[in-house]
Amino acid sequence: MNIRLFKPSLGQQELDNIKDAFERSWIGLGPRVNEFEEKWAKFVGAKQAVGLNSATAALHLAMRIFGFPRGKKVLVPSLTFSATASAILYNDLIPVFVDSDPVTLGMDLEDMKNKYDEDCVAVIPVHYCGHPVPMDELMPWAREKGLKVIEDCAHTSGSNYKGKNLGTWGDIGCFSFEEKKLMTTGDGGMMVTNQPELFKNVKAMRWVGIDKDNWKTSQAYTQANKDAMHWFYEINVLGYKYNMNDLAASIGLGQLERLPEMNARRSEIIKQYMEGIQDIEGVEPLLPYEPDKYVYQMFGIRAEKRDDLMIHLKSQGVATGCHYTPLSMQPLFKPYAGDCSYIEREHNKFITLPLHVDLADEEVAYVMEKIREFEHR
Numbered sequence: 001m002n003i004r005l006f007k008p009s010l011g012q013q014e015l016d017n018i019k020d021a022f023e024r025s026w027i028g029l030g031p032r033v034n035e036f037e038e039k040w041a042k043f044v045g046a047k048q049a050v051g052l053n054s055a056t057a058a059l060h061l062a063m064r065i066f067g068f069p070r071g072k073k074v075l076v077p078s079l080t081f082s083a084t085a086s087a088i089l090y091n092d093l094i095p096v097f098v099d100s101d102p103v104t105l106g107m108d109l110e111d112m113k114n115k116y117d118e119d120c121v122a123v124i125p126v127h128y129c130g131h132p133v134p135m136d137e138l139m140p141w142a143r144e145k146g147l148k149v150i151e152d153c154a155h156t157s158g159s160n161y162k163g164k165n166l167g168t169w170g171d172i173g174c175f176s177f178e179e180k181k182l183m184t185t186g187d188g189g190m191m192v193t194n195q196p197e198l199f200k201n202v203k204a205m206r207w208v209g210i211d212k213d214n215w216k217t218s219q220a221y222t223q224a225n226k227d228a229m230h231w232f233y234e235i236n237v238l239g240y241k242y243n244m245n246d247l248a249a250s251i252g253l254g255q256l257e258r259l260p261e262m263n264a265r266r267s268e269i270i271k272q273y274m275e276g277i278q279d280i281e282g283v284e285p286l287l288p289y290e291p292d293k294y295v296y297q298m299f300g301i302r303a304e305k306r307d308d309l310m311i312h313l314k315s316q317g318v319a320t321g322c323h324y325t326p327l328s329m330q331p332l333f334k335p336y337a338g339d340c341s342y343i344e345r346e347h348n349k350f351i352t353l354p355l356h357v358d359l360a361d362e363e364v365a366y367v368m369e370k371i372r373e374f375e376h377r
């Protein structure tokens with residue numbers, strides 16, 4: 001057996017869509033990006049969505065939009081991927097690392113409240129593995145403090161939490177379509193909002209300052225024959241080269257059609273894991289997974305003998321990982337680290353297990369058999 005940790009599931013629909021882009025011979029920012037943005041906005045229940053080349057870009061722009069003064073602080077969990085906190089540094093802001101809730105491993109809201117001070121301007125809840133941060137509790141507090149809320153939705157796509165989709169609770173939601181995520185475009189991201197005024201300049205910000213639809217212009221070159229200025233644009237804002245392109249959007253449109261079916265398969269696998277590890281001593285689920293309610297990008301366990309178990313699984317052809325070393329322990333972020341002692345201790349037990357749509361039932365059973373073999377040896 002050789003079982004991968006993550007693997008994108010790609011099909012004929014994605015290939016057909018790419019063929020269509022080839023035939024149109026338009027593979028940069030174009031009509032497929034527009035279409036994907038409209039469909040994504042509808043899918044997550046947001047008024048507007050903007051396609052980007054990553055969630056990292058989305059997080060950078062999301063904070064940029066608010067024009068926070070240099071040196072202000074942003075509350076962020078220590079247990080997240082580097083991009084969540086790097087985006088704070090890109091904006092010349094200071095990350096304030098928050099410890100994890102011991103049960104859900106999401107941001108500990110009590111610790112967040114304790115670490116707040118008047119220099120804080122925003123908070124970035126991360127729905128870690130896909131498990132929702134209690135946004136019904138976070139939002140009223142953030143509003144009372146005047147904080148902007150940017151949801152890092154890299155591990156979720158389409159979960160509804162207490163009647164509202166994740167990504168639409170805060171001011172801006174940032175999604176990732178990187179290849180290990182719930183659906184992929186190779187690399188890609190999307191930012192969404194229900195406050196369109198926030199996105200007034202975002203299309204220019206994602207495309208070197210130009211707010212223009214070249215695809216539409218190209219369709220009208222020859223019709224507007226009395227207008228010699230069809231090429232003109234004005235740069236009013238500092239933009240980046242962060243746009244999604246039509247090749248990525250072609251894959252994304254195919255993936256989006258299959259997303260409900262792919263998410264259902266992930267839930268099924270998680271249920272198999274949850275049932276299978278129940279009777280294995282020394283091992284417990286990473287967090288209280290609720291696969292009937294939410295979609296999860298990662299499945300993990302907490303194991304007392306983490307490193308030995310990882311080595312055993314490796315020797316049996318099972319890939320594993322650890323998500324993550326808390327950022328407050330990373331050399332780059334250490335200067336900003338406050339007390340995140342729970343997660344800095346606890347993460348030594350974490351093992352991420354294989355989870356992807358094409359994982360067969362027998363492979364899931366094999367992974368658990370190998371864990372059982374190790375724990376009960």
Ligand SMILES: Cc1ncc(COP(=O)(O)O)c(C=O)c1O
Pocket residue numbers: 053054055056057080081083084126152154155175176177178188189
């Ligand atoms: C929590 C989290 N935030 C942000 C990102 C960045 O996503 P991207 O690779 O699309 O930039 C990731 C990617 O792994 C992530 O896990």
